[in-house]
Each structure stands twice: as structure tokens, then as C-alpha cells.
Amino acid sequence: MQNTDQPVAIKISKSALIFILGLLSMLMPLSIDMYLPSMPTIAQRFNVADATVQLTISCYLLGFSVGQLLFGPLTDSYGRRKVLIAGLTIFFVAAFCCAIAATIHQLITARFFHGIAAAAIAIVVNALMKDIFRDRDEFSKMMSFVMLISNVAPLLAPIIGGFILYWFNWQANFYSLSFIALVSIILVFTTIPETLPKVKRSKFSLRRILSNFITLFRHRQVFTYMMIGAFSGAGLFSFLSLGPFVYMNLHGVAPINFGYYFALNILVMVFMNTLNSRLVKRVGAIKMMQLGLLIQFIMAIGLAIITLCNLGFVCLVICVAGYIGCMSTIGGNSMAVILDLYSHIAGTASSLAGTLRFAVAGAIGVILSSLVSTHHSVAVNDNMSEWLMVGSMVICNFLAVGLYLTVKNIKRKES
Template sequence: MKPRMPGLIIVLLALLTAVGPISTDMYLPAFPAMKAELMARPGEAQITLAAWFLGLSVGQITHGPLSDHYGRRVPLLLGTALYTIASIGCAMAPSMTILSCWRLVAAFGGAASLVIPRAVIRDMVLNGVEAARLIGRLTLVMGVVPILAPTAGGFIAEHLGWEAIFWVAAFYGVLCSLLIWRYLPDTLLPERHVTLSLVPTLLRYRKVWRDRVFRYHALEGGCGTFSLFAFLGGAPTVFLGTYHLSPTLFGSVFISNATGYIIGVQVNARAVRRYRPGPVLTAGACALAVTTSAMLVLTLTGIDTPLALTLCMMACMTALGFVLPGAAIGCLLPHAAEAGSASALYGTTVFFIGAFSTVLVGEIGRGSPVPMAALMVLGAIGTLLCDRQRPRRARRGSRRNARSDTLVGG
């Protein structure tokens, strides 16, 4: 195998990785229109978002073993096809309940695009440093795409209706399926296929989860995601319902968020070159606690203008640019032999924890920014507590691990 990947395959993997953020962020500006047309009760729109995150959680832990047994190409094709069909179902849904069910199915299929591209890189690139660099580029896609998705979704919702957003998602799924079928080879060598068996798979996950280094890094990433998803679930009601922003202007809020995240990732990449990854991750957790607390203070004192909340959330996203990449690489580095299982279990953990915040903000939000900010603070506190529990051998990573952490961070 060559140590470098063809540029076309890298672009294809980036397109596949974008399925997650596109499907998460693009339909948020359409929440008011969806609730009005489908006569939804308060909190039901957030349930569709929670169903998406739950489907991603279950799908990631499922597609990993399937791709190790059947190869990368077939599960990726089937997952993308399922995502496409379910997106069509979302566009034609007659109620919020049916829409939530289709979102769950779409997420289960779309989860293949989050897990398998990382496995393709591991298959094709033998050099660990180069593989980490490429995985970092895929991670950066998840920060760049949210710049465009809400703005595009707001424009589509205003001019074509909320259903058109899901038709666009279905078209994107068809495009990805065609590109996979035409250009992506099966990168897993036949001799590396593993037997698909429930007990060994569960034992691998059990082995990974029992490692305190993995467990507390995963929980730290999950609590950070809890804060992020509290904002994603509450922002449409607050900015569109309470502040009456247009869907297109609402998209500009996510431009600042994504900009903050990209800044955080890039600064994190430079910081871990000078300092150990552990202290940098701790600094990110502390910054998240400070910025979310500032947002809560603003909402409680009545200084919660759209601009003030947007700037606070941009600062929160900058902090998450340290926390999320640091937690992810902290999970993967000690488990090179079970990298696929560790990656899938990490993804399942963070999306499962994050899904709870979208449900909670939908139930208690009622258009006020205070519950949204309070849940973000709760997630930040959990991040700090998990950071304190991380074993010291994770905090005192070697210079070699610091190098890998830098590359995965962007």
C-alpha cells in the first residue's frame, strides 16, 4: 500500500464526512415552519434532533464491526442508500412523530459516513503521522460545513419550504452513493476481514470501555457535546421564535460559531506543539466553563441580545475546538490495536450523551435563553469533573503522542 492517498479519494471521504453536519445544521432554520405546518407541540421539533443524534449513536457502534467483516465499500453504499431513502421519508412526513422516526433511520444510515472514512484512511495509509493528519482534515470538515449549512437551509426554507431541505439531503445522498460506487475501492484487504460475531465484538467494546484513560476522555468529550447540543436544540426557538430573526439571518449565527470552532482547532494544534496535550485539554475545559457561565449570567441579567449571545457562543465554540479534538485523540491513542472499536465507541458515547440535552432544552426551554444557557453550563461542569478524573498517564502524554494529537487537531 502507498503511504499517501489519491487526492480524489480524500475529497470523496470529505464529502461523506460532511453528511453529518449537513443533516444536523441545515434544517435548524426551518424549525418554526415545520412546527406550524405539522401542528407540533412545544418541544417536538427538538425531538427530531434528538432522534438524529440517537441514530448516529447507535449507527456508529454498528457500522464499525460491519465494515470490518464485509469491507468498507458495501456497508458505506448501503448506509448512504438508507440515508437517502430516509431523507425522502422526512420530506414527505405528515407529522412530527413520523418525521422523528425517519430522522432516526436517516441517522443510522448516515452514521456509516462518520465511521468508515476514518477506517479507509487507516487501511490505505500505513504511516501513523500521515493518517493522523488526514483524519484531522476530516475533523476540520465538520467545522467548516456548519458555516454553509444553516445559511443554505435558511435560504431554502424561506423560498422553497422546509420539505425542500430534505429533498436536497436526499440528492446529496444519491450523489455520494454514485461517487462511492464509481471511485471508492474496497480498501480492506481480504485477509484482514474479521468474523462478525456478537460476543467478541462486545468483549472488544468492554475492554476499551474499562480503560480509565478511554472512559474519562470519552465522557469529557460527551459532556462538551452536551453543551454544544443544548445550543443546537435551543437556538432555533430562541433566535427565530423569541428574537424573530429570519431563517437566513439565523444562519449567520452559525457562521460565527463555526469560525470560533476553526480558530480553536487551529490554536489547539499550535498549543500542543509547545505543551503536553493533557494541560491543553484542561485549559479548554476551563475555558468552556468560563464562557458558558458568562452566557448564563447574560441571560439572567437581561443582557441577552442576539449579538451578545452570538459572541458568547462563538467563544464557547473556540473552547470546544480544544476539548473535542483533545478528547477524541485521547481515546484513540492508547488503543491502536482496537482503533475501530475505540472510534465507534467514542462516537456512540458523545452522541448518546449529547442527545439528552436536545430533549431537555425542548422540554424546559419554551423560548427562553436561560434554560439553554443553564444546560450548557451543566455540560461544562461535567467536562471539568471528567477532566479531573483523567489518569495522570493521559495527562503526561509522551512527545510522540503530542505530535499525533497536534495533527488530529487540525
């Protein structure tokens, strides 16, 4: 009888595998960050309010949330490779539909399906990593490397998007995403094996899926770690929703230069991921998550003081970078703890965590959009955008820290 506990046989080198998985994980941030400099232009092109264009991000996040629920159980039942190829194919079609959208409503709808497709890619990357790297701390270390590679996308995407807008038009961003998805499909066909043996797959059953979700919800530590990641990540998407308008409309940053300010956020994130990869084997995933939450908490306090005291754009940019830079340290290590507890249903656990994270982010985006749209004066609208962005980021971090203190109390009671 085949021993399914043996490590998965991979024909390519570990470094090549990490690079390819990192490349696949770049698709999600690329599909958000590359068109950020174009958002004011899109508003002008369709003659709609900034808040309406912001819905292209919120609906993408909501689609990503729905896709997590759909593709997580599917990858546990039908394998990783098939789900990955299906997701990449839908991603290719949706990106092309975004490029040819004739109205803002068509663009918003296409972005929803774009998010659904991106969810399949994210889910499979997490599950593949857990299939290959069984030890929790090793998984966290390798996931840090994948995130390090994928972080090149948000580092370069707004810069590239700004130049694409300058030399071509906003549609060219989505044509580029279609091309990258096509290349990714070829790479998967030629290099990525199936890592979930048939004997370890769960028969697809809605009843079983609901039972697994209920089990995860009932595990108080797991659910709390999921919500910590959700609120920490929602702070980032508060910036993605309103940051382009705050930076460009309120503080006068040119669209072609927005990417350089955004790159600072990613440079801090790369530093934190590098630090995490070096220390996590020594101190553990939970300690590194604590460090990320602490730094993000300090940055949240700084953002509140800067906005209240009007300390200037430079201070705002620095604190935003420090806040966002800790996100993957918090999210990656919380996911490592969750998947260590439920490795036998890694796809389902990853999908539920992602669903909660992006549902929270999408809901916050919709709320922020509705609040901004109530103010019709452009000047008032831009100032309100900054207040709402900072306030949302502060509240999200406070909730994440509060939840972590709660999970510490749960562990004390259980011990």
C-alpha cells in the same frame, strides 16, 4: 506473505482524498443544520409545540448513537467501503422519507433512521483516516483538515436552509440531502478504495464485539476520554435543540438571517481547527485538548453571567460562538488519543465513543424538550428555553472538565 503494516495505496492525491472524506463528513452536520431555520415553520405546519419539533433532533441523535454500535463492528469485520456505501444508501432513502412525511410522527421516525445511516458515514471516515495515517499526531493533523472542510457544512447549511425555506419550503431541505447523498455514492464508487485488508479483518462475532466493548469500558483512561468528548459535544447539541427557538422566537431573529448568527460559531471552530492543525505536531493532542477545554470553560462561565445579569443578545451570541468553536478541538484530539491506544479495533473504538457522545446528546435533548413542554405560555416558554440552553451548556462543560481532572489523577496513579 503480504505485509499489512505498509501504508495503504491510494490512487488519488492526499489533498483530493482529504477533500472527499471531508465532503462525506459534511453529510452529518448538513442533515442537522440545514433545516434549523425551518423548525418554527415545521411546528406551525404540523400544528405542534416547539418541543415536539425539537424531538426531530433528539431522535436523530439517538439513531446516530444506535448506528455507531451497529456499524462500528461491521466495518472492522467487512471492510470500510461496503459499510460506507450501505450507510449512504440508507441516508438517501431516509432523507427522501423526511421530505414526504405527512405527520410529525412520520418525520420523527424518518429522522431516527436518518441518524442511523449518518452513523455509518462518520464511523467509516474515522476508520479510513486511521488506516491511512498511522501516526497519532499526523492523524490528528489530517483529521483537523477533514474537520476544516466538513465545517463548511454547518457554516453554510443554516444560511442555505434559510434561503431554501424563503424560496421553496421546508421539505426542499431534505430533497437536497437526498441529492447530495446520491452524488456521494458515485464518488465513493469511483475514488475510495478498501483500506482494511481481509487478513486484518475480525470475524463478525457478537461475543467478540461485546468483549471488545467491555475491554474499552474497563480501560479507565479510554472511557474517560470518551466521556469528555461526549459531554463537550452535548453542549453543542443543547444549543442545536433550543438555539433556533431562543434566537428566532425570543430575540426576534428572522429565519433567513439565523444562518448568519450560526455561521459565527463555525468561523470560531474553523479558527480553532486551523490552530490545532498547526500546533498539534509540536505540543501533542493532549495539550491541545486541554486548551479547548479551558477556552470552553471560560465561555461557559460567561454564558452563566450573561444570562443571570441579562447582558443582552450580542454577548450571548459571542459566548455561544466561543463555546461551540472549541468542540472539535476537544473531540478530535480526544479521539486521536483513543484510537492510538486501540488502533487494531479502530472501528469499534470509534463506534463506542460516538455512541456515548450522541446518546448523551440525545438524552439531554429529550430532557430539555420535556422541560420546555411543561410551560404552556409562549413568553414563559421562550425565556425558559434560554435558561435551559445555557444551563445545559454550562453543566456539560463542567462535567467534561471534571472528567479531565479525573483522568489526570488516573495517569498519575498508573505512573
